[in-house]
Amino acid sequence: MNVIELNNLTKMYGKARGITEVSFHVEEGEIFGFIGPNGAGKSTTIRLLLSLIYPTSGSATIFGKDVVKHAPEIKKEIGYLPSEVFYYDNMKVIDLLKYSASFYKKDCAKKIKELAEMMELDLTRKIDDLSLGNKKKVGIVQGLLHEPKLIILDEPTSGLDPLMQQRFFELLENENQKGATILFSSHILSEVQRLCDRVAIIKEGKIVQVEKIRTLKENNYKKFKIETVSKVPDELFSRLPGVNQLEVKGKTISFIFRGNINHIMQKIAGIEIANLWVEEPDLEEIFMHFYQREA
Amino acid sequence: MNIMIREMKANLKSLLIWSIGVLAMVIAGMGKYAGMKGTGQTMNELMAEMPKSLQAIMGTSGFDLATALGFYGLLYLYLIVMASIHAVMLGANIIAKEERDKTAEFLLVKPVSRAKVISMKLLTALIHIVLFNLVTLLSSIIMVERFAEAExxxxxxxxxxxxMFILQLIFLLLGSVVAAVYRKSKKASVISTGIMLVLFILSILINMTEKIEMLKYITPFKYFEAATILNNGKLEPVFLFLSVFLILAFTTLTYRFYQKKDLNL
Structure with missing residues (x-):
């Protein structure tokens, strides 16, 4: 079953682009990454899903129900962590969490305590006095306290120190094992690489690609680094199809290659080399390719 | 209910300050009457000699200032201006603040419809203007009774x-309409207060020149004037009808626009 489904979802802000004909789906039990540079349309897409804003055309469903028509019902089972956390002034953490819990017809007291302990969050402090990272923790507890079936996270790790990030990821993995589906938006690829099953890459409001993390990595991208004995002309590799992110520094040439490995090997065999490295690129390097392609 | 409790608390301080303000206004205003009481009829004569435009600005035309209630009629103008400012700001802020403070990303992600959010907020605001009105009413009764003679x-x-209550309702809803329609939530309160002040100035202009008397249907400040109400012993049906129309229209517009609004976060 698909928990989230987007069909040609489009949002225009007047004439300015929001997102254009975005389609993808998130399956039940999946951790789905939503990747793109800042301003690509990640938050717009998420706000459309939460019906904070409404689509210009196209549609989206969550749990098989239209997000605009059935918004209040759908939201019973959604936990959302916004990228920037703002809360009512003059409230203590526990007051805010209780207020949040009061919207769900469940007893959330135990879960609040459990989450706060795990994230080392002091419930008696005033929210105004909290640091950015601690506010983020309030957001995390607030988003998870009703044990939602779908967790939507918009750039969730900003402001969290590495240790807390680690805890938070464990928490998410835990929730996922208990059956929660997770939509995880980020521009930091390593965290997505670690956590997600599949990713959608968005760029300038359009989906560039939806792929399994594993496929992305296995897609025969190779990272080459060659040290030559004498300087060779730049054009030697730049003309070759499948070569990306070519960098030449003196006698060192590096690039990412996707395609038939024999072609590149023949090319290399033609020059005298001092040293050669062929490595698996990490996701970041693969994605740079998507980011830059049209730049 | 939870939204109402939250809003009651959030607006309590402002209600307290406004209530103290209106209380001080009633006490100080009627205190002035105590000071002038001895001079009796001369006050009326003095007022009558003033140019009509000045009378219009001070809102003194048509009162018997020698009586406590007549003098209170003068004060009433200032009271309704206060009540209207309170109401319009309350209406605008209670709706706009979720966007302004970016808490909409919290509240509107909860399993509540926007219609319900509006209802809860407007209900809370209604309670607040009723309380404001009661404070004004009780303090007025006490203070005017003190100085009234046989009347x-x-x-x-x-x-x-x-x-005054009807005016409060109209302006509360005017504020909420502006907040629901206008994209920039930070300015909702300024704009709606601005509209209110323009309407108030218009009402003074109408008092000054009879040529634009027809405009009295546009500004709610002309709907319930102390002199007319006290002399006729009732609220004018035409204006009552207009008020009901405005209240219904503003309420409908608030719901309609807010439900369709793209939240500006």
């Missing part, structure tokens, strides 16, 4: 306060 004042005061 009965409570009926007149009740009428005046029901007029």
């Amino acid at each position: 009965t004042v409570t009926d007149g005061l009740l009428l005046l306060m029901s007029g």
